[in-house]
Amino acid sequence: MLLHHIHTFFQQHTRPPTVWVGLSGGADSVALLHALTRYRHRQMCSGSLNLAAIHVHHGLNENADMWADFCANLCQQYAVPLTIERVQIDASDLGVEAAARAARYRAFAKNIGSGSLILAHHADDQVETVLLAMLRGGGLRALAAMPETRVSGSLNVLRPFLNASRAEIEQYIQQHQLTHIHDTSNDCTDFLRNWVRHDLLPHIQNRVPDIRQHILGSIEVLQDELSVVNQVLAQDWQDCCHNGIVSRPALLRLSAARQKAVLLKFCEIKKLGLPRKSSLNDFMAHLPDSAQHIWSLPQGAIWLYRQHLWAWHAQQQADYVAQTQNFSGSLNRAPQLTWQAAPRGLAWADLNRDAIVRPYRTSDTLITPLGRKSVVKLLQDKKIPPPVRRHWLVVEMAGKCVAVANIAVCESVAVANGWLPEWQLTLPFVSHRLD
Missing domain, CATH: 1.20.59.20 (Chorismate Mutase Domain, subunit A)
Structure with a gap:
């Protein structure tokens, strides 16, 4: 039955050439890995699916090393390459559950990049997710629970088991006599999700026997x-x-x-x-x-x-503040600036002259085709937000301001087909300005 869920999923969604299985070693992820290896075997003639696995070692349980070894042995048995990523959990702000989840996804992103991550979340997880969202005051996005596919940062996350129940997975485990890890922390109702699973949901189900089906219908x-x-x-x-x-x-x-x-x-x-x-x-x-x-x-x-x-x-x-430090020396060596060809700009020879690159002063002016203007006025005319223009860089030669980064070069030194200094960090505030 689980194989059918995977087959249906890949009929409905584009199948990536390689998928990484998030492998904890628990029953759900072991069943997913096993089912995918069977699916891969059936697809071998077309070579359409490559499997890899990733196990995140949280270090929160005294058996964490044993779980990593279990996953390594399992992947060796299935001829699936495995990556084990060790993470440090800082639960001071988020709590253990949220911090562990955040660390997991960072580990996934680090190792998988822009690849496809396949996870074993199932229908019962969906029901628990909705109840947790309600308890936490979640909005529409939270109450809609987990989608079958989702782009999370750089990752493409796939969940082919969302229409499968926990009972189906347990039956599959028994049918194929699969060994797996039992994390005893999943029994501890001090964690909110475990309390929902073991206490709240069974209590509601005693009163509303079809509550799971009702919630799954609402999710749809x-x-x-x-x-x-x-x-x-x-x-x-x-x-x-x-x-x-x-x-x-x-x-x-x-x-x-x-x-x-x-x-x-x-x-x-x-x-x-x-x-x-x-x-x-x-x-x-x-x-x-x-x-x-x-x-x-x-x-x-x-x-x-x-x-x-x-x-x-x-x-x-x-980064902006760090780059507003004064530079003195050959202009083309100024680390903050790059150079862009411009209809009016500094001559190439000027880039080899000694100059100072510094934040503008209120006394700085520049000769433009329309007359002399203060640098403050030039920045205002470009609608640069005040917090950004506060330290805007200019080029000084022989005691005079001769160029304003990204804006203009003084007409007293400008030549045709010259070079305009560009400060990359502030380009979005000029070149992408709305008129």
């Missing part, structure tokens, strides 16, 4: 509704975001609920972390009437400036 409905929501969000995102910058006027044309969805997607894509509900609502309150506002997020910030929303990750900010 919710996943359809989530699909519609995702289609609407994709269109809203296309309308609001161009080249990584969100248009405030386009955002304000949406309902409040759709504004929230776009902002959360912006945070997700830019990897800024999940905001608190109160923080999100506070930022939305500034959208209609604030000319400038900074939304602080766990991993960075979003700036509302004029008619645009700009995102800057904390690491980008740190």
